Amino acid sequence: MKSFNLDRRQFLAGSAGLVATSMAAPAGVLAQSQSISALMPGVLLPESLRGPAEAATGAAIENLPYVSPTDTVAKLLAPGAQGRYDLINNMMNFVTEPLMAADALQPLDLSKVPNWDQLSPYWQSQAVMKDGEVYMIPCMWAYDSVLYNKDFIPEDDEVTQSWGVMFDDRYAGRIAPRDDAYQMITLTALHLGVEEPATMSRSDIKEIQAFLISKKANFRTLWSSFGEAVNLMSSQEVWAMVGWMPMRLALQKQGMNVTNNWPSEGLMTFQNGLFIPKGSQKTDLAHAAANFFISQEYASELAKLMDYGVTNEAVINGFSQETIDRVGYDIFDRGVKTYPYTWPAEMDAWIEAWNSFKVA
Amino acid sequence: MSVTDTHSGRQAMSEASPRIRVPYANLKRLLTVYVAVLLFVLYLPLGVVALLSFSETGSISFPMGEPTVRWYGEVATNNTLLASLGRSLLIGSLSATIATLIALLLGLAFRHDTKLKPYALGLILLPLLLPGVVGGAVLFVFFGLLGVKNGLWTTVLPAHIVYVLPFAFLTLSPRLKGFNRTIEEAAVDLGARPAMVFTRVVWPIVKPAVFATSLFAFTLSFDEFIRTLFVTGFDRTVPVLFWVTVTEQGAPYLPAMAVIIMLISIAASAVAFLLDSKKK
Numbered sequence: 165m166k167s168f169n170l171d172r173r174q175f176l177a178g179s180a181g182l183v184a185t186s187m188a189a190p191a192g193v194l195a196q197s198q199s200i201s202a203l204m205p206g207v208l209l210p211e212s213l214r215g216p217a218e219a220a221t222g223a224a225i226e227n228l229p230y231v232s233p234t235d236t237v238a239k240l241l242a243p244g245a246q247g248r249y250d251l252i253n254n255m256m257n258f259v260t261e262p263l264m265a266a267d268a269l270q271p272l273d274l275s276k277v278p279n280w281d282q283l284s285p286y287w288q289s290q291a292v293m294k295d296g297e298v299y300m301i302p303c304m305w306a307y308d309s310v311l312y313n314k315d316f317i318p319e320d321d322e323v324t325q326s327w328g329v330m331f332d333d334r335y336a337g338r339i340a341p342r343d344d345a346y347q348m349i350t351l352t353a354l355h356l357g358v359e360e361p362a363t364m365s366r367s368d369i370k371e372i373q374a375f376l377i378s379k380k381a382n383f384r385t386l387w388s389s390f391g392e393a394v395n396l397m398s399s400q401e402v403w404a405m406v407g408w409m410p411m412r413l414a415l416q417k418q419g420m421n422v423t424n425n426w427p428s429e430g431l432m433t434f435q436n437g438l439f440i441p442k443g444s445q446k447t448d449l450a451h452a453a454a455n456f457f458i459s460q461e462y463a464s465e466l467a468k469l470m471d472y473g474v475t476n477e478a479v480i481n482g483f484s485q486e487t488i489d490r491v492g493y494d495i496f497d498r499g500v501k502t503y504p505y506t507w508p509a510e511m512d513a514w515i516e517a518w519n520s521f522k523v524a
Numbered sequence: 525m526s527v528t529d530t531h532s533g534r535q536a537m538s539e540a541s542p543r544i545r546v547p548y549a550n551l552k553r554l555l556t557v558y559v560a561v562l563l564f565v566l567y568l569p570l571g572v573v574a575l576l577s578f579s580e581t582g583s584i585s586f587p588m589g590e591p592t593v594r595w596y597g598e599v600a601t602n603n604t605l606l607a608s609l610g611r612s613l614l615i616g617s618l619s620a621t622i623a624t625l626i627a628l629l630l631g632l633a634f635r636h637d638t639k640l641k642p643y644a645l646g647l648i649l650l651p652l653l654l655p656g657v658v659g660g661a662v663l664f665v666f667f668g669l670l671g672v673k674n675g676l677w678t679t680v681l682p683a684h685i686v687y688v689l690p691f692a693f694l695t696l697s698p699r700l701k702g703f704n705r706t707i708e709e710a711a712v713d714l715g716a717r718p719a720m721v722f723t724r725v726v727w728p729i730v731k732p733a734v735f736a737t738s739l740f741a742f743t744l745s746f747d748e749f750i751r752t753l754f755v756t757g758f759d760r761t762v763p764v765l766f767w768v769t770v771t772e773q774g775a776p777y778l779p780a781m782a783v784i785i786m787l788i789s790i791a792a793s794a795v796a797f798l799l800d801s802k803k804k
Binding site for chain 1: 585586664666668669670674757767768769771773774775778
């Protein structure tokens with residue numbers, strides 16, 4: 165039998181190199197003497213804003229991988245979760261009720277968030293309050309609509325300006341819904357005339373399921389990630405899809421003739437809020453970070469990078485009319501019908517319906 | 525009898541004897557096609573990703589324009605990617621080393637029969653039965669209750685060890701079980717102490733199997749995603765960083781990054797197979 169010889173020196177040299185490589189990575193973080201654990205979508209802390217955010221906080225912001233609002237709630241309410249996270253930035257529409265009901269958050273000390281005064285009065289009124297204390301501060305908002313390629317789909321068509329464009333037989337094979345039970349069932353319900361999808365009956369859900377199945381042949385594919393969605397549109401494999409504001413921007417930056425529609429049945433909107441879970445041992449740092457995330461500096465950069473709506477009044481007032489028209493920052497003022505994301509009463513039935521559609 | 529006669533006699537006998545029937549002989553061509561189609565379907569997506577990694581356009585799609593190695597250059601100069609690659613290599617190496625060591629000790633212990641052996645075996649192999657998402661959630665709660673904060677060394681490394689240990693044990697244990705123990709007994713008869721028996725007799729024989737096992741374990745750890753997602757801190761491994769990049773922004777260098785991840789896994793597996801074949 166041949167023996168297996170390992171050159172010990174080579175092995176040690178290789179191991180040392182490996183250790184050095186990986187240790188070099190967190191060196192920058194280690195240079196910061198303090199850090200906070202944050203749970204937030206990575207797009208809300210782009211690299212260009214990390215430096216200013218950490219400088220304003222006086223600590224490294226260690227944002228953990230973000231999955232979804234439901235995942236965030238599950239993590240915050242899991243056994244042993246207390247003290248795990250210092251700052252959360254999440255969709256208020258979905259997380260407020262379960263987290264407030266579970267008494268999982270601590271009231272914010274606004275004296276440590278001086279930029280609170282810079283929030284527009286409207287967004288101040290949208291903060292989550294209880295017994296006169298603020299628990300969540302709105303920091304950004306957005307809407308989801310249909311992104312479509314104007315080279316193939318006419319802008320002035322009535323169907324284009326409705327959720328119906330997702331189901332129009334003329335565009336069969338060129339439509340990509342998102343693989344997301346909540347969003348797809350909501351928009352289908354709105355399209356079919358359900359005024360309040362969140363509380364619709366099981367028979368309504370069944371109807372929606374049947375409608376989705378009847379249109380399944382029209383759908384090219386279901387997208388599930390940002391990169392996948394943008395690729396589908398940029399390759400012109402699909403002409404229309406449910407999409408986000410940063411996707412629209414990414415496609416326009418690629419030179420695509422892409423815009424979003426203004427669904428007559430109601431544009432889906434949501435807002436993200438900042439909050440500190442109970443058990444955080446670094447509340448001063450968390451307040452400082454929250455203060456930065458509603459600052460003028462952060463808001464103007466976020467709007468520029470992502471097209472997201474912001475809550476800082478000075479930044480809102482500083483948008484040019486062209487930007488307001490292009491991005492749609494004035495949807496609340498000009499009376500565009502909206503449907504704020506609302507957690508469904510029977511989410512299990514929604515998920516079941518969506519899964520039935522997928523396997524049909 | 526002449527030589528010729530003998531030859532023709534054998535030939536006649538050969539013709540007279542019944543033909544050996546090869547099982548599935550008629551299906552051979554069909555099976556060849558089946559295997560070819562199977563391999564094509566299995567590897568086509570990988571081939572497409574590899575092809576797209578040379579795409580000139582910013583989108584990960586066809587047409588891909590002129591071939592370019594630009595995205596490999598971007599990966600090579602992206603400090604975030606390199607750091608996560610370093611972390612994955614380090615976590616993979618450490619978890620593989622520790623899990624293989626534990627598997628080796630367990631394998632040696634399992635050569636002896638005890639009443640508790642079946643129960644212990646069940647416990648060791650239990651993580652294999654847990655779906656990744658359940659395993660991840662369990663670890664998340666477990667570390668939370670212990671008050672251990674998510675981090676590369678505090679949670680990710682233990683999670684990877686727990687994940688790869690059953691695989692390491694299953695790979696290594698049969699090798700140790702098939703080990704001819706009379707060699708050990710001979711060494712003891714000649715006066716060797718247990719430590720010497722291990723270092724001079726057992727280790728040289730099992731060494732290739734141990735290294736092959738550790739490389740398989742490394743591959744598993746290097747590619748591990750779902751459990752890591754539950755327990756990771758800020759310092760991301762390559763699969764987690766890849767997922768974050770795909771879900772949150774997309775990037776034209778993703779196929780190049782995927783090819784590099786695949787090459788590392790393939791290289792580790794190839795070396796493991798090589799070692800495994802050598803020891804036989």
